[in-house]
Amino acid sequence: MSKSKEVAKPFDGEHDYEGGLAVIDKNPVADPGMEPHRVRMTDKSPAHEKAAARQVTALFVFSMISSFLAIVAYFAFPLSHLSLGNVRANTLFLGLGIAFGMLAIGIGAVHWAKTLMPDAEVSEARHQTRGSEEVRARAIEIINLANQESGFSRRKLIRRTLYGALALFPIPGIILFADLGPLGAEVDEKLRHTAWKKGSRLAKDPYGTPIKASDVTVGSVFHVIPEDLKEYNADGSLNSEYLNEKAKAAVLLVRVDPTDLNPSKGRESWAYDGIVAYSKICTHVGCPVALYEQHTHHLLCPCHQSTFDLSNECAVVFGPASRALPQLPITVDAEGYLVAQSDFNEPVGPSFWER
């Protein structure tokens, strides 16, 4: 028998390994023993003890007063939409009263325990992890009894249906994960298109006034929605899709010196005399990108500082966004109003599965 095949005996804390070279420190961490007991001031001097008792009492009395003041504050500052000052005072004093009412009980109890209750150090031996033989035998006895009484082993049908139920139980959770995957044609269609269509007039958010090209002076910024997107239907009912559609169709309209724009081939006609319209929805996680700097032509997203260069087709120049902001091709109609040439030519906003 070669040495390597020998099974080492478990270290019992008493004996060295047979034939081994390892030197085993039988007591690697010395027991520091009990700390010397330090007598407290409250144990030495009755004056201190009295003082500590008074402090604890004072804390409990303070708690009572605080709780009472919380009740007073509730009635003294009735909530009213006419007085924001009352709302503020109500919240503040009610909160402070309840907070001190609870905090003073806690602090008082701890202070009591620390200063007045016995503080002698005590050591308790840690018990064995393994239960004693009697306890183990008793446990098995209980399990057997439970099995016998419930008939778990005997009633096969019940047992198997229970297994089946337990196996099926987590499946709905897994099904929910499917939402992280492809969204299906209907949702996909919704994400790819906005309320903009050929001839939609550009209108001011939120009142829907259409914008003429001549209104937009160099350096101007307009926050834009499609004019035909209405909050209320013709019959006066609320348009339930209004907010969803507005969230996708929000556009920032800016006029710059036309020589500052560098459109790529095929996109020269998307602007009108230096007026450009870009989706306001960040391609990172969809915050509204609207912090426009007039001279640098930078558009900054306030959420994660993605920066887009408007003079360069809103290419990303900084930050976590990975795609340029989609541009809305615009032109003017016969009356001089700015209109969309079409919908956006790509989906707006952050990425999704099929994109």
Added chain:
Amino acid sequence: MAKQSSKKNLRRSPFAAVLVILAGLLISGGGYAAANAVVNANSHVDYTAAQQEEGKRLFAANCASCHGKNAEGTKAAPSLIGVGSASVDFQVGTGRMPGQASGPQLIKKEVQFTAAQTEALAAYVSSLAPGPNVPDEKWLSTSGNTTRGGELFRINCAMCHNAVGAGGALTEGKFAASLKGVEAKHIYEAMLTGPQNMPVFNDNNLTPQDKQDIISYLKYVENNPSAGGEELANLGPVAEGLFAWIFMLGGIVVITIWLGAKSN
């Protein structure tokens, strides 16, 4: 017959082209002036010749080194022809001009000129070419619709200036200034002229009424206490988070140490 020939003669005369061009210029110029009048219909300020003269002298002494002797602009600073009295009143009236040092952004500092001198400078610059004028007093009262003003402010301004006008950071050292304590006139002028990197909000975008509503909203939030208690400069999650980390977590740490410490 004679009449007809004279008509023909006029059409063919060498002056015909000049006449046509003249007529065209009159119409388009008139149209432009009309459009421009709409843009700046909010105010009509008449400055005296003496003010313009005074402004010209002040300009030569204080501004010409950067903006050029005739406000035509240099490499160091832009032309001021056509910026209007509103721009001068804002830049000089808030102490941003004369600029202290070049950098990412000119900062607001102590105002360098008296009100009369600022007005004289505005008179001179607005005499160079028409531009946005100092707003009429009637748009500066805070009696506007604060609800409407708040809505317009949140859509057009809050992304940079914060929902209650506390200001905020922009790129590369630039920032949107706090609007607390800023005169109504200067808020109006800033919207009208778009100083530095701020975009322009002309009267077709935000009408004088819109601007008055926005000013009313800003003054309302400035003069009314926050219902939520201490505002922590209204800077939002960063200031609030920092406060929570330092004072709330700090308090919890102190209590934990006290709990574990032995009594003396």
